[in-house]
Amino acid sequence: xxxxxxxxxxxxxxxxxxxELQKQTEFHVDVYSDVEDMARVVSxxxxxxxxxxxxxxxxxxxQHMDELAHKYPELPIAFVTTFISDALRxxxxxxxxxxxxxxxxxxxxxxxxxxxxxxxxxxxSMYIRxxxxxxxxQYAYFETSNGRIQVNLLDISKGGAKVKLNHAPPKxxxxxxxxxxxxxxxxxxxxxxxxxxxxxxxxxxxxxxIKDQSRVNSHxxxxxx
Numbered sequence: 411x412x413x414x415x416x417x418x419x420x421x422x423x424x425x426x427x428x429x430e431l432q433k434q435t436e437f438h439v440d441v442y443s444d445v446e447d448m449a450r451v452v453s454x455x456x457x458x459x460x461x462x463x464x465x466x467x468x469x470x471x472x473q474h475m476d477e478l479a480h481k482y483p484e485l486p487i488a489f490v491t492t493f494i495s496d497a498l499r500x501x502x503x504x505x506x507x508x509x510x511x512x513x514x515x516x517x518x519x520x521x522x523x524x525x526x527x528x529x530x531x532x533x534x535s536m537y538i539r540x541x542x543x544x545x546x547x548q549y550a551y552f553e554t555s556n557g558r559i560q561v562n563l564l565d566i567s568k569g570g571a572k573v574k575l576n577h578a579p580p581k582x583x584x585x586x587x588x589x590x591x592x593x594x595x596x597x598x599x600x601x602x603x604x605x606x607x608x609x610x611x612x613x614x615x616x617x618x619x620i621k622d623q624s625r626v627n628s629h630x631x632x633x634x635x
Contacts, residue, residue, distance in 0.1 A: 412530050413456060415440045417448045418463035423515065427463055427490055427522070434523045436531070452482065459486045459526050467494035467512060472502055479510045486529035486536060488513050488522060502538045511536040517544050541567035551589040554580065563590065570603060570618040579608040579615040588617055 414437050418424040424441065431439045440457075442448035451457055460478075464471055471489060478487055487510045494512055502512060509529055513522055521543075528534040543565045550563040550573070564572040571588060573579075580586065584605040591598045601619050608615040 411438050412436055412458040413438045413440065414459040414461065414526065415442055415448055415451060415457045416461045416463065417442050417445065419443055424463055427461060427519065430519055430522050431461070431526065434527050436527065457485070458530050461488045461490055463490045465492050467491040467498055472498060475502065475507065475510050476505060479507045483509065485509060486526055488526065490515050490519065490522065492516065499538065503540060506537065508535045508537065511538050520545060541569045543567045553587040553589055554584065570606065570616060572614060572616050575613045577613060578610060579613055580605050582606065582608060
C-alpha cells in the first residue's frame with residue numbers, strides 16, 4: 411500500500427481529488443489542511459506521493475514547487491490547479507522537474523491516479539506537459555500517402571494527439587493528416603502532423619501537430635462541436 415497526502419482546505423474539489431486517487435486500490439490517501447502537519451509527515455518519509463490543490467497557479471507556487479523538488483527529488487509531487495497560464499507552464503517545463511508536475515483540475519484530473527502510480531510504482535518521470543491535454547474517446551481518421559484509415563482518438567492538445575489503432579501503427583517520423591469529424595457531419599477539422607512515438611504492444615501512437623496547423627482555440631469545441 412502506497413501512502414499519498416493531499417494538502418488542501420476542505421472543499422468539494424478536495425473531495426473529488428481524493429476520490430480520484432482512491433480509484434487506485436494500491437493507494438492509501440491522507441488529507442491535510444495544515445501545512446506544518448503535512449511538512450512533518452513528508453520530512454519523516456511517511457509519504458510516497460504528495461498532491462497540493464491550488465486555485466490559480468502563481469509564481470509563488472512555482473517557487474514552492476522548485477523548493478520541494480530540490481528538497482525531495484525522489485518524491486512524486488503534483489500541483490492540481492484550476493488554472494495555469496501558458497507562460498508559467500513554460501517556465502515550469504524549463505526547470506525540468508523529474509517527479510513534480512502540474513495537473514489541470516478541469517481537464518486532466520481523471521489521469522491523476524495513473525500519473526501518480528506510474529511515478530510511485532514504476533518510477534516513470536512525470537515531466538510537465540507543454541499543453542493541457544483533453545481526454546476524449548471518439549473516432550478520427552489518418553490520411554497518409556497510403557490512403558485513409560479510421561483510428562480512435564484518446565486525447566488531444568494544442569500540440570498533438572494520442573491515438574489508438576487496431577493494427578501496427580506507422581513508424582516514427584511518418585507524416586500524416588489527422589481528420590477529426592465534428593457533430594456537424596458536413597464539417598471536419600484537419601491537422602497536419604508527424605508521428606512522434608509509437609507503441610507496438612498496444613498499437614498507440616503520439617502525433618505532434620505542425621505548429622502552423624495547430625490552430626485550436628477550444629478543444630472542447632473541437633471534439634464535441
